Every structure is written in C-alpha cells, then in structure tokens.
Amino acid sequence: MRGLAAAPAAPDIYIPYIVPSVDLVVVSVLGADRVGIVAGITSVLARHNANIVDIAQTVVRDIFSMVMVVDISKADVDIAGLRAELEEVGRKLGVMVAVHHIDVFRYMQRI
C-alpha cells in the first residue's frame, strides 16, 4: 500500500514504526437506506479523482452503512475540502458522512 511508504520525519520527532500515510482516508456513511446513496457519494470521489481502494457496504434493517478507504494522493482536493463536499451530499441524501485520516485507525487499532 502506497500509504505505508517511508516519509521523511521532521527533525527531533521520533517516529518509531508508524510512518504517515498522507493519502488514505476513511469515508464512512450511515443512514436510512434509499436509492442513490452509493452513486451520490462515489460521484463526488470520482469528480475529484479520488480512488476507492476498499469498500464494505451493508444494509441491516433498512439502515445503510458503507465504509470506504480512499486514496486521495492524486485528488484535486485536500481532506478538509473533500469532507465538506461529502457532508453536503450526505445532507441532501439524508445520511451521515464522516471522513477520517487512516492514521486514526492505524494508531487506535494496531499495536
């Protein structure tokens, strides 16, 4: 995975084994199931040249849930810009959208 490639650390800051993965974000979507959620979210990603590298989607008792790992290294927006746009689309679709950097998961779920 490209996100695991070594990146130079700032001097004086010791980073033992977790190197920054500057280009992977986790997009999560949660809400009542309806037509067009996947299309609405993924069209934003495509428009900004953000590449979906992993996707998991379920509908349990009419609750739609989708988690995507997205590579934004070649995208034309940064994570904050992408979040703002996806949240706006989420509002229109009536679903909650959250965007987190993958380092949050890496730090909390890996020793």
Add this chain to the structure above:
Amino acid sequence: MRAFSPEEIGEVLEMVLFRELDIRAVTLSVNTLPAIRGDVGSALSALRSLLGPHLERFRPAVDKIAAKLGVRIVTARLAVSPVSVMLEPLGRAEDAVEIAKALDDLAETHGVDMVGGFAAFVHAGVSRGDRALIDALPDALNSTKRLGGFVNAASTATGINMDAVLEAAKAVLSMRPEAAARFAVTANVPEDVPFMPAAHHGLGLPDAVINVAVSGPGVIEAVVRNMKDADLRTLHDAIKRAAFKVTRLGELVGREVARELGVRFGAVDLSVAPSPKVGDSVAGILEAMGLPRAGAPGSVLALHLFVDAVKKGGAMATSTIGGLSGAFIPVSEDALMAKAAEEGALGFDSLKAMSAVCNTGIDMAGIPGDAPPDVVAALVADVMALATALDKPLGVRLVPIPGGRPGDVYELGGLYGRVVVMDLGRYREIPLARRSGVVPPSVWRLRAG
C-alpha cells in the same frame, strides 16, 4: 488483504462519533523566561514579541490537524513559565496583574482558549516574585477570562507550607466563581501538565513543546455497560484496552501538531477528562461498574480499578506519559458527579478518600461564599497531606458561590458545568490551620536520600 476490518473501523467510528471521544486540549508550552526584564513595560513587550510568532501559527496548526484527521480538538491552550519567576525583579502585585491581563489578551487575540502559568512554587517558602503573585491572585484572576493559575503549596521533598495554604484559601474566597474555577492550590505539580489550571512551562523543559490532554470517559463507560456480568479481571482488561485506544489518539494528535509547528512533542496526559455533556462522565464509569451513585461505599474501589486500568492501557499507548496521568473527578465538570453532590451522595469526605487513588484531589467543588478561611485552608491542607504522604500530585479547586448554601447550584457553563455548593461542616474555626510554618517533609524524603 484489508488494512482494517469493517468491525475495527466501526469501533473507532462509534467512539469518535457517538461516544464523545475527542482531544480535550493541545497545549503549547513555551519558555517565557527570556522575557524577564527589570521593568514591567519592557517585560510585557518582550513577552509579546516572544509569544507572538508561536501563537500566530498555533491555532491554525491545531485546526489543520483536527480537519486532517477528522478528530475534535476541544481546546488549544498555551502554558508559560511560572509568572512568579518573571516577577522576581519586579516584585510588585500591580505588575503581576499587568502580566496577567497581557497574557489573557494574547490568548484572546490568537484564538487560544486558555493560558496557564500564573503560578508560584512556594512549597518551602515565599520569594519576592511569589509574594507579588500571591498578593495579585484575586485581582489577576477576577480581571481575566482565559488565564489559569495555581500556587504549589506542598511537595513530598519539602513538606507543606501552611502559611501559603492559608493565604491561598483567603485569595480563593476573594474570587468570583468564574475566576476561582481557573485557580488551584496544588501539591507536587508536574512540569508538563496540559490541563488547566495546573498547566505551566516547567523549568526542565526545552523552549517549546506540545503536550496533549485526552478525553473519552464515554468510550469507557460504554465498554463497562456492555460487561454487566464480567468478573473484575475481565472488566479491568476491557477498560485497559479502551484506554489504550483513547490515549493512542492523543499520541497521534500530539505528533501531528508538533510536526506541523516544528516543535518537540512532549507528553500525553492519559487522564480521561470528563465534560458536563451527557455520556462524557467519569462518575458514569464508576456507576456502570455497579455503584448506585458516585460517592457511595465502593467508590474508592471503583476509582482505583478504573485508574489502574487506564494507566496500564495508556502506558502502552504513549511512550512519554506526562502531566497528571490519573483520573479526574471534577465535581461540576462531570454531570453525574454534580448530580451525586446535589443529592448529597458525594461530600468532601468522600472526595478526600477518592483523592487517595485519583490525581485530581478536590476539584471544582462549590463552597459558600462566606466560608470561614480556617475551614477552607484546613480542607486544602488535608489534600496537601494526602499528596505528600502518598507522594503524588493533587490539587484543590474550590468555587465560592456568593450567598450559596449547601445544595445550591450555580451554572458556570461551558466545560466548567454546574457548581454544586457542598457542605463544609459545622465548624467555623480551626486553629490548626492558622499555625504558621512548614509541615516537615514525610519519610518519603528520606527514602529518596
């Protein structure tokens, strides 16, 4: 192969989105001693030129990292060198008030939520600068909004300065509730606390460091609530695992902000700080373990189990543990602690007992505005005694409520929450609190050589 399973991602999302897991504070700690001057005007302008470049970049860096990671950073704070040291050449209380106001203005101008370090270390005696600071305490705190301060009146190495305890008690009684909430009397205060009001830039630190304070009691409460029938060892293990994840988020944020600012990353304080929000309560954790209310018999045991698990989980999550790194039980800042106090389940005696296993002491408890100084000083001294006898940091932060009677509630708002006036007991005079001098250090001192 997937980097993370949907369950792993779901667990983090639940913590961050629904269990109030956030970063309580990113604290930029700056050495301000180079701004020491012989007159207050020059000192203030040196202070502004020294802090300005740091502060211009600080808030934007914190906001940038919060946006990048998708994690809430509730406050950005500044810690400065103990102001008493700057006051050594000046020696006047009015100069102390000027410095206090200047720090408050700097914080407001640069979007810094609080600035800590209006502090004096007087555990073995009061110097010229300490005297100026102590004399200025009520004015300095009453005339600012974002300034935090403390008087370190006891240490394991040197004992308890009872003169300072009594003076600090009198100073607290002259403060408005909003001001008293930003002041503590401390013992053994560490050099790298990111939490207010104990934050300051310790003398052993480099010119600038980032220290981080985590939050997230809601995460641990949810874990405990899901383990109704678990035995204690299993429960302890589950808390430990959750605490690891909470602290890990602090480690990540600290590294990122430090990198962004180009300053050293100092420490993570793994204390799980509550807030007045529903579902963000340390008392909620204790009650979920099986207490009818915080303060009930069993509270010391529950808190001990919780703190021990948090320390063990947190120790693995960050290599540099700093600050207070225990458990916080601030009464007003924790909705269920406040409720327990309001119902009479939680009193000063139970808070003192819980101080033996936490790292707060008596924190954010309301007292009547006309409380006798003797009684307040004696209460503070009890906590100082615990801190020196047990060799740990503790503090006392009391909020005098004008006209308040036990059971009354005063809304401070924000992170401070609802202050409940608690019963100080029936005595008006405690002559012991007026004996002058320093209580000698305990036997811990001899063990240290």
